[in-house]
Amino acid sequence: MDDTVEYTVMTRDVVKVYRMGDTEVRALDGVDVTIRTGEYISIMGPSGSGKTTLFNAIGGLMKPTSGNVFIDEIDVAQLDANELAWLRCRKIGYIFQSYNIVKVMTALENVTLPMLFGGVPPDEAQDRAVEILTRVGLGDRILHTPKELSGGQQQRVAIARAFANQPAIILADEPTANLDIHTGEEIIELMKEMNRERGVTVICSTHDHKMLDISDRIVWMRDGKVQKIANRADVDIEINTMKEKH
Amino acid sequence: MNSAIQPSADWEIGSLKLSMEVVCSMAVNSLRQRIGRAVLTLLTITTATAFMMYLLTMPRSTDPVDIQSWRLMMILSLVVSGAGVLNTMLMSVTQRYREIGTMKCLGALDSFILYSVLLEAAILGLVGAFAGAVAGLIISILLALADHGGEVFQAMEIANLPGKLVFVFLVGMALTTLGALFPAFIASKMPPMDAMRGEK
Numbered sequence: 001m002d003d004t005v006e007y008t009v010m011t012r013d014v015v016k017v018y019r020m021g022d023t024e025v026r027a028l029d030g031v032d033v034t035i036r037t038g039e040y041i042s043i044m045g046p047s048g049s050g051k052t053t054l055f056n057a058i059g060g061l062m063k064p065t066s067g068n069v070f071i072d073e074i075d076v077a078q079l080d081a082n083e084l085a086w087l088r089c090r091k092i093g094y095i096f097q098s099y100n101i102v103k104v105m106t107a108l109e110n111v112t113l114p115m116l117f118g119g120v121p122p123d124e125a126q127d128r129a130v131e132i133l134t135r136v137g138l139g140d141r142i143l144h145t146p147k148e149l150s151g152g153q154q155q156r157v158a159i160a161r162a163f164a165n166q167p168a169i170i171l172a173d174e175p176t177a178n179l180d181i182h183t184g185e186e187i188i189e190l191m192k193e194m195n196r197e198r199g200v201t202v203i204c205s206t207h208d209h210k211m212l213d214i215s216d217r218i219v220w221m222r223d224g225k226v227q228k229i230a231n232r233a234d235v236d237i238e239i240n241t242m243k244e245k246h
Numbered sequence: 247m248n249s250a251i252q253p254s255a256d257w258e259i260g261s262l263k264l265s266m267e268v269v270c271s272m273a274v275n276s277l278r279q280r281i282g283r284a285v286l287t288l289l290t291i292t293t294a295t296a297f298m299m300y301l302l303t304m305p306r307s308t309d310p311v312d313i314q315s316w317r318l319m320m321i322l323s324l325v326v327s328g329a330g331v332l333n334t335m336l337m338s339v340t341q342r343y344r345e346i347g348t349m350k351c352l353g354a355l356d357s358f359i360l361y362s363v364l365l366e367a368a369i370l371g372l373v374g375a376f377a378g379a380v381a382g383l384i385i386s387i388l389l390a391l392a393d394h395g396g397e398v399f400q401a402m403e404i405a406n407l408p409g410k411l412v413f414v415f416l417v418g419m420a421l422t423t424l425g426a427l428f429p430a431f432i433a434s435k436m437p438p439m440d441a442m443r444g445e446k
Contacts, residue, residue, distance in 0.1 A: 005250070109275075
């Protein structure tokens with residue numbers, strides 16, 4: 001086989017060491033993953049397995065102790081503060097467990113923020129924000145502040161905001177962890193739709209087994225290492241055998 | 247499997263420009279949306295400046311003992327108002343670490359964070375220090391009027407008043423902006439994830 005695999009994110013031997021007093025914690029211990037363009041990939045693993053650290057390394061939110069993270073051809077570790085800001089602004093959209101909607105701003109203002117940072121003229125940013133908020137089902141709530149929105153609605157604002165600058169990658173850190181099952185399913189569905197519609201690569205860390213159903217591939221992490229990477233189809237078999245065993 | 251791995255797209259890293267227009271609208275917006283806190287901060291700045299202005303302009307006796315205690319009062323007023331304003335600004339910035347972290351994730355430049363926080367402080371300082379200087383002067387005049395009657399302006403050395411007004415105004419403004427400078431600088435340099443967790 002010699003097809004070319006087109007990747008959007010590639011990590012090479014990424015190590016992150018935290019110092020906690022006298023002990024060293026290897027939050028990431030040589031992680032190699034290659035994430036293909038347009039795929040929906042879930043990162044699973046118990047808390048403390050390094051999911052969030054990997055997420056932060058890919059998102060340029062912290063520098064690894066050693067190793068490289070490539071977004072396309074760009075080595076994230078080589079970027080200065082301004083270039084990192086550009087990368088965060090234009091190439092990556094972030095979705096968080098706790099939504100992180102700016103509290104004093106309306107849904108509309110929250111979604112225009114990344115566009116304003118990216119230099120989009122305010123009028124155009126506003127039009128685009130209305131359009132994308134309508135797309136995520138909040139067309140009638142654009143002037144509401146987070147206080148007036150439910151958790152699911154706030155996460156929808158966060159999704160709209162993450163997609164505002166037409167990024168290449170969406171990084172979602174446990175986006176459904178604070179939501180009830182039904183709302184969580186809606187959010188997962190919405191993220192999958194956006195992934196299909198826009199061809200955006202979605203990287204999602206999660207505990208949520210429902211997330212597996214819509215993922216193209218699943219990465220399991222344990223103790224800062226990639227335990228295994230599996231395709232969606234193979235996982236089905238595994239889950240079935242697990243069920244049979246029980 | 248010997249499949250080649252190659253990047254999907256060819257693009258160059260760009261750079262973001264700081265738009266002062268966005269900084270201004272963000273600072274004004276932030277003040278408007280947090281009007282309660284802004285009024286509280288203003289109150290601190292105004293009272294502190296007014297106190298300073300009053301001390302500086304009140305008619306003084308030439309008794310060396312009085313002068314000595316006046317100097318002490320002046321220094322104390324500077325320390326107290328300085329610490330008060332500094333503390334208020336520190337609080338209002340540290341409370342927003344999470345918001346600042348979020349903004350950095352969305353692509354806000356360090357300089358954007360720094361300037362918008364400083365501009366906010368400067369607007370508060372401008373209004374608060376001006377109101378305080380004027381209020382302090384009025385109080386000073388009223389109290390002196392009660393003591394000295396018609397000779398109030400001789401007692402207060404009227405020729406020096408405009409200079410004192412400007413001086414106190416500048417000190418009030420400087421304190422406010424400096425009070426914001428330190429936490430704003432820290433916040434702007436913080437890695438986004440740390441900021442979001444509210445850590446220093």
